[in-house]
Amino acid sequence: LTNGTFATVELADIDGDGFAAWQEYLADTNPTNRQSCLQLTGVRFVENGTRVDWKGGVQASQWLEAKYNLANTGEQWVAIFTNLPPTATSETILDKGATNAMRFYRIRAGR
Numbered sequence: 251l252t253n254g255t256f257a258t259v260e261l262a263d264i265d266g267d268g269f270a271a272w273q274e275y276l277a278d279t280n281p282t283n284r285q286s287c288l289q290l291t292g293v294r295f296v297e298n299g300t301r302v303d304w305k306g307g308v309q310a311s312q313w314l315e316a317k318y319n320l321a322n323t324g325e326q327w328v329a330i331f332t333n334l335p336p337t338a339t340s341e342t343i344l345d346k347g348a349t350n351a352m353r354f355y356r357i358r359a360g361r
Contacts, residue, residue, distance in 0.1 A: 304341055
């Protein structure tokens with residue numbers, strides 16, 4: 251294969267899940283399976299905080315991050331949970347710091 255072919259494959263979203271092959275590699279998800287992707291699957295208020303659910307790969311580190319204001323470019327995302335490999339394909343945590351305020355979440359992964 252030529253370098254151009256590798257670049258095309260790395261940038262392709264083969265399964266149509268919104269992630270390029272290189273992103274799926276970093277998250278340790280399967281680039282040919284639409285159901286295999288790194289994503290938040292649920293955020294809901296519970297009695298002691300906010301429950302956050304996500305799914306991802308097994309061999310990638312995962313960081314659940316939060317911030318209070320998306321419009322404030324000065325506010326940094328803060329890691330509230332780090333999940334080191336091997337990880338479960340689905341995960342849940344209770345964010346006890348999010349009981350009385352709106353909070354935004356994102357999940358990142360890397361190897």
